[in-house]
Amino acid sequence: MNDNEQHxxxxxVGRVRRQKSGPVEGVQIMLVAPDDDSAxxxxxxxxLKEGYAEAELDRIGExxxxxxxxxxxxxxxxxxxxxxxxxxxxxxx
Numbered sequence: 001m002n003d004n005e006q007h008x009x010x011x012x013v014g015r016v017r018r019q020k021s022g023p024v025e026g027v028q029i030m031l032v033a034p035d036d037d038s039a040x041x042x043x044x045x046x047x048l049k050e051g052y053a054e055a056e057l058d059r060i061g062e063x064x065x066x067x068x069x070x071x072x073x074x075x076x077x078x079x080x081x082x083x084x085x086x087x088x089x090x091x092x093x
Contacts, residue, residue, distance in 0.1 A: 046084035
């Protein structure tokens with residue numbers, strides 16, 4: 001694949017902490033990158049810029065369909081526009 005081709009939106013799911021001993025939150029990250037390694041690197045850089053001290057990326061894959069609900073739909077659109085879109089959610093105990 002060359003740089004002129006459109007890449008799919010990558011979805012990364014993981015867990016983050018703002019402080020090393022702080023509570024764990026769930027995270028979904030959507031972005032466009034040429035490969036999984038680049039996607040993971042961009043995601044970790046974006047989380048660092050947002051002030052997260054720790055991150056574990058559990059799964060990475062390509063979006064197969066456009067989401068039909070918010071906030072995923074807006075995050076997907078942001079990813080297509082070149083943003084790294086971060087969605088936080090509470091983890092079940």
